[in-house]
Structure formats: structure tokens, C-alpha cells
Amino acid sequence: MLKTRNVFRRIAKDRVLSPESMLYGSGITTQGLMTMDNALLASLSGLPSFLLYMGIAIGLFLAFMKIYAMVTPHDEHALIRANNAAASISYGGAMIGFVLPIASAIQNSVSVVDVLVWGVVAGIMQILCFLVFRVFHRDIVTRIEQGQIAAAMHLAAASLSVGLLNAASMTY
8 A cells, every 4th residue: 555655656746647647547447527518518407307397396386375275264365464473374384384295206206297196195185184173173264363373383283294294105
């Protein structure tokens, strides 16, 4: 090992070596090594896929939020405009509870159709979460309309929990 180190030191003193020549000297081929330009192009080659999946995720998100607002008996948008923090908390919990599984679906998907299918599943699970929560907490809508933070946080926690479990279940 010491002898090899001294050989490299002598070579380095005699001339400046490029990484390619050092690799060649060690027996490693430089064919296929990326230059900075090629690396940038390789990175940008993923941009169309990124834009496709991001567009699908945003589309799913907007569709879910519209459907969720239609399913809930209170008007989240009007309550939030009226500065009702409870409505914002419960609605935000549903949003995050939905996007967590979408992120998991994108990461683990094999196709765009796969993301769409699991996106629909994630939306159904969040809506079921609200409906089941409402069975056990019949006054949740009234409490949110009244601005009761504790009730809203409870619903948001349930939405986040379902979202996390949903996301973890999608890692097949």
C-alpha cells in the first residue's frame, strides 16, 4: 500500500493529471463518464415526467378538494373567508391527509394510470374518514361552524392519521 501511494505521489509531482487519465491509469474505463453538459441534459431529461406527475397530482388535489367541500354540509370556503380557524384546521387536515398518499402513489407508481387509481382511492378514504368521524361525533359540523378549535383539530388528526396509513399501505 505504501509503495503504491509513493508511485502516485511521483506521478502527481511530474504532471497534472485529469480525472480521466487517472482512471485510465488505474484500469477503469472512462467511456460513459458524463461531462457537466451531459449531466445537466440528463437531469433535465426528467422534466417532462416531473411536469406530468405534478400536473396529475395538482389535478387530483383540486378535484378532491371540490368533492370534499361538496360532501361536507358546511361551506369551508365561506367559513375560512369569515376567519373561522376551526374550518381552516379541519379542511387543512383533509388536504394533507389526501396529498400524503398521492406523494406515496407517485413515488411507488408504475404508470400514470397507477397514480390516478390510487389518487381516487386516497380521495375515497378521506371522504370515508369524514363520514365515519361524523357518525361518532354528530355535532362536528356545528362545532366547526362555531369555531371550536378542539373539535376541528380532532377531525384534522383523524384525517392525517388516515392519510398516513393510506400512504404507508401504498408501498407495495
